Amino acid sequence: MAEKLAPEKRHSFSHNGQKVFEWDQTLEEVNMYIDLPPNVPPKHFYCKIESRHVEVGIKGNPPYLNHDLSCPVKTDSSFWTLEDEIMHLTLQKRDKGQTWSSPILGQGQLDPYSSDLEQKRLMLQRFQEENPGFDFSQAQFTGNCPDPRTFMGGIRTD
Numbered sequence: 372m373a374e375k376l377a378p379e380k381r382h383s384f385s386h387n388g389q390k391v392f393e394w395d396q397t398l399e400e401v402n403m404y405i406d407l408p409p410n411v412p413p414k415h416f417y418c419k420i421e422s423r424h425v426e427v428g429i430k431g432n433p434p435y436l437n438h439d440l441s442c443p444v445k446t447d448s449s450f451w452t453l454e455d456e457i458m459h460l461t462l463q464k465r466d467k468g469q470t471w472s473s474p475i476l477g478q479g480q481l482d483p484y485s486s487d488l489e490q491k492r493l494m495l496q497r498f499q500e501e502n503p504g505f506d507f508s509q510a511q512f513t514g515n516c517p518d519p520r521t522f523m524g525g526i527r528t529d
Contacts, residue, residue: 384479391436391479396489398468398496401444403460405435407453416458418451420444422465425474427451427458439476442469468497 381393381404393404407416411429419426422443428434440462448463462474470490472481481489499505 382473382479382481382485384473384475386478392474394474396464396471396493398493398500399464401462401464401471401474403458403462403474405458405460407456407458409456413453416453418458418460420446420449420451420460420462422446425460425462427460436475438478441471441473441476442466468493 381395383393384391390406395402405427408429415429415431417426417428417430423440425436425438425440426434427436443465445463445465449461451458451460453459464471470486470493472486472489473479480486
């Protein structure tokens with residue numbers, strides 16, 4: 372049931388026709404996926420995750436990414452791994468349920484339609500989390516969708 376509410380696809384951010392990273396999100400985290408260049412030993416890659424900034428690169432070279440994040444993260448529970456020539460960053464949202472329009476501030480923002488779909492998907496995840504045993508995977512919103520951060524147990528908190 373929960374897998375039905377998982378991100379259906381990754382969002383992609385490209386610059387000058389080249390993919391920079393892909394990403395998706397859940398209520399609690401944003402995941403970034405960066406394809407690594409071939410023939411570089413894994414120990415040469417680095418990633419520095421700060422509350423509002425991320426830096427990714429190859430040691431001894433200018434960073435590949437060196438940008439502010441769209442929203443703050445919990446650094447003590449954010450991390451990165453290398454798997455199958457992909458760097459995977461898991462950024463723990465400081466504000467659970469906040470809908471991010473992009474991981475990187477001002478870069479690759481979702482269009483309004485896609486952003487609305489993300490907010491609705493996260494709201495359904497919130498309903499599922501708060502009402503285990505009920506299947507919300509086919510639920511649909513009519514009108515405006517409440518903010519997943521402020522909707523708690525059927526009572527708006529804003």
